[in-house]
Amino acid sequence: MIDATTLFTIVLMAGVTYLTRVGGYLVLRNRTLSARATAVMEAAPGCVLISVIAPAFVSRNPADLLALAITFVAATRFSMLPTVLIGVASAGILRHLIG
Incomplete structure (x- = not known):
């Protein structure tokens, strides 16, 4: 509970x-936003995502490092939402299996 x-x-x-x-x-x-302000607003979700996953780069936990690699590969092939879902799922599964 x-x-x-x-x-x-x-x-x-x-x-x-x-x-x-x-x-x-x-x-x-x-x-009406300028082109520069629009670019900043569109980049903001990516910046937030990076701030969430950045600690995994310095992790010594093999599950986190594998999940980070899987997320990186997913990011090169999919848009933001599938990448986030794949990253979260892989981290959860790998932490459960590896520890």
Whole structure:
């Protein structure tokens, strides 16, 4: 069973994530973005993904290193969503099998 603190933390994180999405929409809804600003906005999800997987580059855990390699190969062949799903699934499965 999940304890109350963990559940509360998850709910708050989801709320903050939602508010940043809605806040961005409300701030930018009546504006026309320059080409440079559009490029920055399109690159932001990739930057977030890199910040999440970057610690795996310095990991000594073989499961994490294998999952990182699988994710890298997937990134060269698929778009963002399948790559993320493949990365998460491979990390979970390899951590379960290898430890």
